Amino acid sequence: MKKTRLICFCFTLAFLSFTGLNSQTLKKKSKNPALFTNAVYQGNDQVYKDFPLEAGEFYTPILQGCYPDPAITRKGDDYYMVCSSFAMFPGVPIFHSKDLVNWTDLGGVLDNIEEFNPHDTGISAGVYAPGITYNPHNDTFYMIVTAFTGGLGNIIVKSKDPKQGWGSPIKLDFGGIDPSIFFDDDGKGYIVHNDAPDRGKELYNGHRVIKMWEYDVENDKVIPGTDKIIVDGGVDITKKPIWIEAPHLYKKDGSYYLMCAEGGTGGWHSEVIFKSDSPKGPFIPAPSNPILTQRYFGKDRNNKVDWAGHADLVEGPNGKYYGVFLAVRPNEENRVNTGRETFILPVDWSGDYPVFENGLIPLEPKLEMPKGVENKTGQNGFLPNGNFTYTENFTSDKLDYRWIGLRGQREDFIETTKNGLEIHPFETNIKEVKPTSTLFYRQQHRTFTFSTTLDYTPKSEKDLAGVVALQNEGSNFVFGVTKKDKDFYLVLEKNRWPNRRGQIISEVLASTKIDLKNPIKLKISANGDKYEFSYSTDGTTFKSLGGTLSGDILSTDVAGGFTGCLLGLYATNGNNIVPAE
Template structure:
């Protein structure tokens, strides 16, 4: 017996010793990022400087699509889609609809968000946030295409204090939204396919409604019904009626939906009824928001407007948040779908987005009595701005996200910067990666990172990445070949990778890596002295970082990347 115990103890000690050696080795070869500078330089903001009483639109630049908004008293909360980004569903707070602070993420725990094996454009779609005054509770309902979830709802009494674990909902389709009537009754509306055998054309969808049991947090079986079939006029074969929201005003019920798909035919439409269950009649003036009728080469183009949500503003006027895109000079979408806002005129029977049916402009007038503080500390910036990060704060800025898994599994905050412990996973795999991402927010920008790193083998690489998806990206990083250190630029398109350029480099201290873009043209450079950057690879096309080429639903993500499974040679 003692002999067996001795053997077990010896094996354990050997295992512990090897684990400790591996851990120390991993830490030794973990890159340390000591400074990051992101700088936006879009011409539109130079041509349209802000005057007193103005603010910029979009209010959230970069990949913050499918916005939803709610209000409790003087507090406004806004959320957007996050797909396979982790944590999921960024949430913002404002008291005036102009100045926003990110207060965290709704889904910030692995028990809430199971996207570890999801492609970047799977995961969380179209979250809807709403406050129920009858039980003083906030709800966020969404579709999670991962982890066996489907449609889910989470709740909280205070959005600043975290949210419940998900409750799986017993219905299909996507884009669910809740509505609470004056009598306390609750309903869910969502996009779905027509009943089996009833689809008339490609893109034919319906809007369904269910009664919702607030005590059980579940739809009531057998209460589902179709309230819109196809869209405003099914004889015109409208496509992708989705993102429904119900509002009540002056005793009438209004159903607002996106129609036309998230692309060039996107729009927002409205219906009216005397009862939450319908029948719903479309407004004669639909659409109430779109950018689809204008010249494709218009200056400072904003396009794809739709997927909206309404809220009563602090000035007692309605406002609508919605998604739109600002393509580059080659009409490519690298920054993703962004969050815009417009005042809404609801003085008549139907709401209409003010100037939402003419080409959108970069600036808006602020609600009366509001001061623009978006350049101040803590508020989400817009326009052209510079964001500097030295990772010296105790808490990581909410704008930094992971992909498919928690950031805490690979980052460590040190006195000298942020250390990334590399996973044995590379950026091409549909797995959690040891990469910390920041969204590209301008068509013209630079992103510079200082990294202290000495690769140990060809399997080790650390640097920066520009990523549209696991199949479309650039990697610019330090690795090893034989006894020499190299800096390489690798392009991956449709999952096929090639090294565009490489150079032997003598690493004597921190290396500064940079990517800068002028619309569709991206350049990568490095400096070992802190002086001028040396270009590597010339000018490369940003086409693979666009939605147009790569597909999917995200914008370009700029990452601090490390891997012990490098296969770029």
Template sequence: MACTIIFNIIGFEVKSQSKRKTSGNAPIFSNVLYQGNDQVYKDHPLAENEFYNPILQGCYPDPAITRKGDDYYMVCSSFAMFPGVPIFHSRDLVNWKQIGHVLDRTSQLDVHDTGISAGVYAPSITYNAGNDTFYMITTAFAGGLGNFIVKTKDPLNGWSDPIKLGFDGIDPSLFFDDNGKAYVVHNDAPDAGKEIYKGHRVIKIWEYDVASDKIIAGSDKIIVDGGVDISKKPIWIEAPHIYKKGGRYYLMCAEGGTGGWHSEVIFVSDSPKGPFKPAPNNPILTQRYFANERTNKVAWAGHADLVLGPDNKYYGVFLAIRPNEKDRVNIGRETFILPVDWSGEFPVFENGLVPLAPKLKTPAGIKNRTGQDGFIPNGNFSFAEDFSSEKIDYRWIALRGPREAFIERTKGGLRITPFESNIKQMKPTATLFYRQQHNSFSFTTTMQYKPNSEKDLAGLVCLQSEHFNYVFGITKKDDEYFLILQKNSRKNNGTEVVSTVVANCKVDISNPVQLKVESKGDEYSFSYNTGANGFVNVGGVVSGDILSTNVAGGFTGSLIGLYATSGNDATVSNLQ
């Protein structure tokens, strides 16, 4: 609670500071155009009864799904992004709308001083028909929460404040049995002194008291030790979900770590507390067995959840990645879906053990309306924004704190009041982010801005983390204005971030300036347009390596941000 109060105070201080700033010191962004241009979608146009996989492009990892009647709800990890835990709704598993975020208040989420890949991990969403209530359970590596739940009668009408749960580990999920009993399953460390190898984890279960929203003390039990076959030293058994079918209990987990050996495995028991027997045909989903060099590569598949579809057939959502031509992961982990064959004893993801294809058949009677009528687009698409709507689009997010602390709608567009913090600090920054959703894309914005000093800067940022990013913005030197491209990267995996001004040029700010970043796979370029001679490149072509998880580490994808700071450190002495 103390951390939350401090964060709220900081937020109010920032707002009061913004009122003292002149309007010329705060940039106004009048429009944005994001355009995806991946070759895979050009090579694989859709037929009338097809849709693209992934269903959520960009950094939407660790999907979990539930159903109430004809309504499906899906959530994803959000780490230090704010608001947290995006939530989506569908009636057919093809066409999805984002309906908000589960954690949209500072009383629910305190990530103000954490790294981008900390915060909220692996949420699970479950509908309990017994009390007509939705539960979201997750782990927060910030704010002192640990494992907690929030709940609601209606996902369209907001969620409760967190209810903290008293157990360790990660990746919790809830299972509500048809006899009224409830359970929490989660990943945890082995009992003290029993760890056999690095990456050795267990799956643990607790009984859960629905009336008090507490685990029942002393009811915990390890139901999987290590994984499918502990003699093979499997790593990171995690993301457990329990399902009941035909009177038996099925435990599905990820195994192999969130990387090249990632997979999904299944166990069965006559009791939710075990003993659980692994299926003989595990894994039931993976992409780990194929040649590294393959066309339209999809990898790292796992961390799945199952749901019964509208056609009375099972489907599974899961994460996977689409690396670029240099096998670098800039987009991040995305949400995919596959039909599941559960005609036998164990479920198997259909075509989940062969290289994943870029498109799927729609369920019978379902029309693909992605990108229409408010449904989220996929494939190659454009996203245009002029900030004229009363409510900002859910796809715009902040880091470590509310967007509303620094954004303001004006007649000319969106004003971003700068913070003193800059993009390299583990603090809330005045940056409005949009996820990179394609390996090849362009992102263009028009900005009106007049910095007062060399400490002021506004423009674009491409960010993998606080340690790895590019800044492309306008600042001041003496009585002239400069556009600079700054590269920030951590040195030798240490804590020191090395900042380099890659290029700079004088810029005329008498009229609004267009700023653009483009990516063609691993090659990124930055340019500007003052209306005189079209777009002019600054800095040539730069590598996207620092925007990949291969280099930066962590669990997020690259974000593109509209950025303002009064703490610019690409100072006069750095400019050439």
């Protein structure tokens, strides 16, 4: 009898497992998916034409597009770097290199939707400003970050091998943002982070402090009562410095160094350094601060790089130090549609304090290679930079990590087939703060084209498929195919916030009837601030819809927030765009 019950129980479990898998698959599948047979991104910035690489050179930024707030660590000759991802999924993109020049994409650290789920957050919330540190005392990597979703707050995750994945988030009991962790020679751990001043002691808007906690390495928690303010305000509080943040702690030649961003992400951004004989301070600022900034130079300089700061240091090949940091490359209207990107510079640490080499003059697009390193960017799986073309035919079983979801995992709505990529649409509209059935690729150049071939016939006015250019849920363009009565239309809609608290204003800029007997090609093009949306029904000749438009709403200075422009393959059953004709 027990054996019979056991067999029945096992059969029931197998049946439930089988039907559960099928229900998930059926949930993802729809009767009318949008089929994208290819996607091509081509960058064509003038700066890379004007500054071609010579032997022994490489380009910076090393990560183009919205990859801000870099942090870096090293184990042997393996380098790992993480960046902010906000509400994009998976969270906290991570990269690997052997030489600081050639990087491979390992996906995201927070890749379990059950543990990190930014489903209900604005695009600039989610998770940001990570730190990553290798602890040689227990041969373990630590990634620490602030998550603005699911009540997580500050969390830490661990891994023995970042290439093989990470453990579950461990919630830490402290507030503030921008945490990083440091392990001393004696094995003790310390966490430093940005926080508000003690209650009643805020002196001005933007007044922040850097706080330190001792860390219990055995039990993975901060030690209650050990918190201490180690920097108040910034380098010189009498000058009312703003937004001291993104702290990192280092030890060199017996001394402790605290490096922080100061001035806020924007035109006054900078990197500053402090020194102490103890990890608990007092920390004395360097007399030559800042050690990195672009704030002192003319606004109209050629090939401008701006907002430099939020940095991290690592010892590179041959004992030479390097620093990774965020900066922006504004277009001719001083807008930052590519978002904050990851740059790198060599660092001179021959004196008492580290200084970014050429970090206090206008930044150049090229650097000398570390000795003995060969530039393989864009080859053999290494990420490209400079001008490049990326072609995706969606034929691989494993989709490239550069394609990401927003507020949810891409696997919930995509399916690769022998004919291309199917997007099974959600009812979510791109303007909603919910997971969207949109596969995104970051804009990585000021001048670019992004095109795709779409095979899709909408069944109702609620159906739409096409492409989007998106900075956030209230600042985007939608360019796609829908239906009105018995006719099919190609529509171009602009969605914008009149202010950050107002209702989204939606405007149909143009629409045209279209024959869908054959697949249609859709293309987004940009030349600096000028964007154009065009289509082709014969595969070669493109027609513009809506003419040349300003890309202002795709820039942080207009749209707000912290992200850059995302280019997406989009399908929805929640369309509300009504063709103008």
